[in-house]
Every structure is written in C-alpha cells, then in structure tokens.
Amino acid sequence: MRVSTRFSDAIHLLAYLKIYADTKLTSDAIAASIETSPVVVRRIMSQLRRAQLITTIPGTAQPQLAKPLDQISLLNVFYAVEGDKPLFAVDPKTNPQCIVGGNIQSVLSQYYQDAQTAAEARLAKTSLQDIVDSLLVEQAKQDAHQ
Amino acid sequence: MRVSTRFSDAIHLLAYLKIYADTKLTSDAIAASIETSPVVVRRIMSQLRRAQLITTIPGTAQPQLAKPLDQISLLNVFYAVEGDKPLFAVDPKTNPQCIVGGNIQSVLSQYYQDAQTAAEARLAKTSLQDIVDSLLVEQAKQDAHQ
DNA sequence: ACCTCCTGTAACTATTATGATTACTGTGAT
DNA sequence: ATCACAGTAATCATAATAGTTACAGGAGGT
Helix, strand or coil, X not given: CCCCXXXXXXXXXXHHHHHCCCCCCCHHHHHHHHCCCHHHHHHHHHHHHHCCCEECCCCCCCCEECCCHHHCEHHHHHHHHHCXXXXXXXXXXXXXXXXXCCCHHHHHHHHHHHHHHHHHHHHHCCEHHHHHHXXXXXXXXXXHCC | CCCCCHHHHHHHHHHHHHXXXXXXXXXXXXXXXXXXXXXXXXXXXXXXXXXXXXXXXXXXXXXEXXXXXXXXXXXXXXXXXXXXXXXXXXXXXXXXXXXXXXXXXXXXXXXXXXXXHHHHHHHHCCEHHHHHHHHXXXXXXXXXCC
C-alpha cells in the first residue's frame, strides 16, 4: 500500500496552528504548507476535533488548539488519527489444523503488543511543544547557514 | 493498501520448520499452513536465506534453520523480510518555504527513529524459541479444553 | 436579504503496495 | 529419463490510501 502519512500530517497541522497562529488559518493555507488538498486538511482536523485536541467553528477559519502544546503528546495525536491500528499486522488467515497456524495469531499478538507499547511509550514522552521547539531550532540553523 | 503480513508469515514459516522438522518441508506443505501460495513461501524463504537464517538446497525440500532458534530474534526476522522499512512514515512532500514544511521531515525522523528503536529493542528481546514455546503452550491449552 | 468565504462530509477516482497467480528454468533423487 | 521440487520473473487482483468533485450549511460583512 501507499504508506500512511496521516500521522505526520496531523503533527504538521497542529504545529502549523501554533507557529502561524497570527495568520489566516484556512484549510487552504494549511493545505499549502502540507502540500495536500484542503479537503484532506479538513478531514484530519475533523479527527483531531473528535479527539478534543482542537476546537473549530463551522464556517469560520478559526481552528484553535484545545490545550497547551506541552500537554499534547505524539501518542495523543497518533491515537486521534490512527486509532488503535497495530504497527505489526498478524496474518488472520492461517490453517487452524496446524500447531503453528492454529495458535500463531494469539502468540504473535502478545509479542507485537509489547513492541507497540514500547514505541507508544516513547511517543508519549514527546510533546508537540518539543516538536515546535525542534522546528524553530532547525529553522534557525537554516537561517544561519544562508 | 493491503496491510503487510510478511513479517508474521516469516515467523510462522520458521516456527513451522522447527515444529514440523520431521515432515516433508515442501513449500506446498508450508503454504498450506500459512494458507498462501507456494510461490509466496519460496519468496519469503529466499529473503530468510539471504539473511542467513536458513539454508536451502535447490530441487530438494530440505530447508534448514541456520542456527538454534534461541539465537534468532524477532528483530532478525523483521530485518530479513522488511529491511529497514520505517514503522512511521514521514510525508516527503511539504512546502519548503514554510517553517513547518521546511523542517518537519528532519524533526519527525528523529522522534520516529526513537520510537522505532524502542519497538525494535523489544523485538530483539524475543527469540523464535520463545515463539515456539508459546505456540506449544497454547496448543496444550487447546488440547486440554477438548 | 444577499453575497462571499469558509467548514464539514459524502461520494467517487487515482495511485500504489501487497499478495496471488502464471509460467518458466534448473536441480537433485530415483 | 522422469519426477518432484526450488527459484524467480512477470503479470494480475485486491485493498488501503490520498486526492478530487460536489454540495449543504454556518458566519459575517455589505
């Protein structure tokens, strides 16, 4: 499949809301930054709104962060847009008559869950404020090298 | 896209080689357990062979594990079949003129790498022997409940 | 009231990663 | 020589994703 960039785009969007808070925050403007379509932006915003990470007002270009960025972790964003989608996929269709095929799903699910939890714990440790800070540092580096 | 189950299928295959070592290990027989086609099985075996996890002899149905199962971690298998494919995808096409769009890739790559490393560390802690042991325990449970 | 800009969503299309299939070459054992 | 099988390239089918089109409706200015 095409690899999903929705998680990355959602982080991008939220950082944009903060850094460009003083500009017109239309889905068009945000889409220009992500280089996607306004509809895709509104779709992502819809998921972020349902997860209560932002608030919006229909008809007006005033999306707002629902809480301070240091209180939103990458894991919050991940859950908002990807739900509980597993990082590692179990093959659901195997031969139940076989010792391996009949038990592999439940066994792998456990170990996969452990690995995913480890990754999620790391995501939980990073806040969007960290991302914004890093973005500004990177930008300053670029400016200095010109 | 269709979600990739190659990692799971590769683990399945290796566990099958161990548990059914006394049977005819044709790609057909293994395919019946995974419920896929023999060609897919041979493709996965090809990757496992290149990663030196198994040895095979062309023309004969004698795939062999290249080392004891407790010396093969899930991470070894993951690398064998998925390479260094990232778990989280960065959106490569964003507006470089924007503070966010121009720096988000390098920033996210760092944090994503941290999360992936955490997951991989967990995969490295589990060996295929652990998987086989778990499979046999699960099977024993099923047998007991009949 | 009307117009304009915008959001929110549904429906559809295009793209592409994946597994499945087909077809073939070549090896090893009997 | 024949048979069973591995190995692999090429092609097809499926499905997850982003992108697009279309339209209903809100907010605010005139």
